[in-house]
Amino acid sequence: MEELKNRIRKEGKVIDEEILKVDHFLNHQIDPILMCKIGEQFARIFKETEVTKVITLESSGIAPALMTGFIMKLPVIFARKKKPVTANEDMLSTEVYSFTKKVTNTISLEKSLLSPEDRVLVIDDFLANGAASLGLTKLIKTAGAKVAGIGIVIEKSFQEGRRRLEEAGYSVCSLARIASLKENHVSFLDE
Amino acid sequence: MEELKNRIRKEGKVIDEEILKVDHFLNHQIDPILMCKIGEQFARIFKETEVTKVITLESSGIAPALMTGFIMKLPVIFARKKKPVTANEDMLSTEVYSFTKKVTNTISLEKSLLSPEDRVLVIDDFLANGAASLGLTKLIKTAGAKVAGIGIVIEKSFQEGRRRLEEAGYSVCSLARIASLKENHVSFLDE
Numbered sequence: 410m411e412e413l414k415n416r417i418r419k420e421g422k423v424i425d426e427e428i429l430k431v432d433h434f435l436n437h438q439i440d441p442i443l444m445c446k447i448g449e450q451f452a453r454i455f456k457e458t459e460v461t462k463v464i465t466l467e468s469s470g471i472a473p474a475l476m477t478g479f480i481m482k483l484p485v486i487f488a489r490k491k492k493p494v495t496a497n498e499d500m501l502s503t504e505v506y507s508f509t510k511k512v513t514n515t516i517s518l519e520k521s522l523l524s525p526e527d528r529v530l531v532i533d534d535f536l537a538n539g540a541a542s543l544g545l546t547k548l549i550k551t552a553g554a555k556v557a558g559i560g561i562v563i564e565k566s567f568q569e570g571r572r573r574l575e576e577a578g579y580s581v582c583s584l585a586r587i588a589s590l591k592e593n594h595v596s597f598l599d600e
Numbered sequence: 601m602e603e604l605k606n607r608i609r610k611e612g613k614v615i616d617e618e619i620l621k622v623d624h625f626l627n628h629q630i631d632p633i634l635m636c637k638i639g640e641q642f643a644r645i646f647k648e649t650e651v652t653k654v655i656t657l658e659s660s661g662i663a664p665a666l667m668t669g670f671i672m673k674l675p676v677i678f679a680r681k682k683k684p685v686t687a688n689e690d691m692l693s694t695e696v697y698s699f700t701k702k703v704t705n706t707i708s709l710e711k712s713l714l715s716p717e718d719r720v721l722v723i724d725d726f727l728a729n730g731a732a733s734l735g736l737t738k739l740i741k742t743a744g745a746k747v748a749g750i751g752i753v754i755e756k757s758f759q760e761g762r763r764r765l766e767e768a769g770y771s772v773c774s775l776a777r778i779a780s781l782k783e784n785h786v787s788f789l790d791e
Contacts, residue, residue: 438677441670468658479632486629
């Protein structure tokens, strides 16, 4: 998606060889018009997959997921990065280790929000090592529903995420694929 | 906003006399079409206030704030419920005590996202004791910017939030005002 790549070139800050900050349009300040175009793009990509719900993980995934659901006219669920306060049969949860932040989060989801008839589209802001997306697919499957596909706004293609998701059998579409962040420069795979 | 009140009547779960769960369209699963109508309503209410940015607090505020920014064609900032990892001159932060959850969160915001020219509209999903909204207004003022107004999706009018915000000099507009949650029933102020 050319417009997204231009915004990354112009406004992304390369922190080190693994970390890119896009805090001015995606992760802290959000550009709603760009998010809507991202939603339109995901809607085009996944229009043949009979999606019934969109799912993401709080907080940065909410904006692109909401706009995807808005364009596709589908409900959007955000899983929470928090252990349910009490052991609770109505909640599904799984552990997700963040390589970037070096912490393990429990992510959780109310069981009743998904049914075996659901075909769920996973949307996330970043794909790095794939832990968050894999955690979401696990919750979807535990609920008995199907994963319709995985849509990523920014993929760090030099990390393991895509390989791990594809090995698990999922189709992954990323709107911007970053080949490298070396020498303080963002290079995309297709340039 | 009649459609919102109907959804609360139909899908809201009264947990006790102080807590209403609307997890099926606002706080866990989101209805993007309803969120867009909420954004349109806030845009109408605040159209004379020369807003330059919309601000909210992660996570549940993001959806109504994003749609408000989308309709008003303005950037949306979400403050984070997390202490900056290192003492950092570029970050503003303040403490917010949640009466509902009985925890103190540090909420934070990158200083560079606001300037003294900004007139900022605060959007939040719930108004209870007003602590979250007051925390956001404090961050806005510390950045030297102005508060243009406060828009709330669901106000629990039997709690202190509105009084505290008005005493601090802010104008508060809520799309649904709940008078009571007694006897497992949602009563609105204007019925």
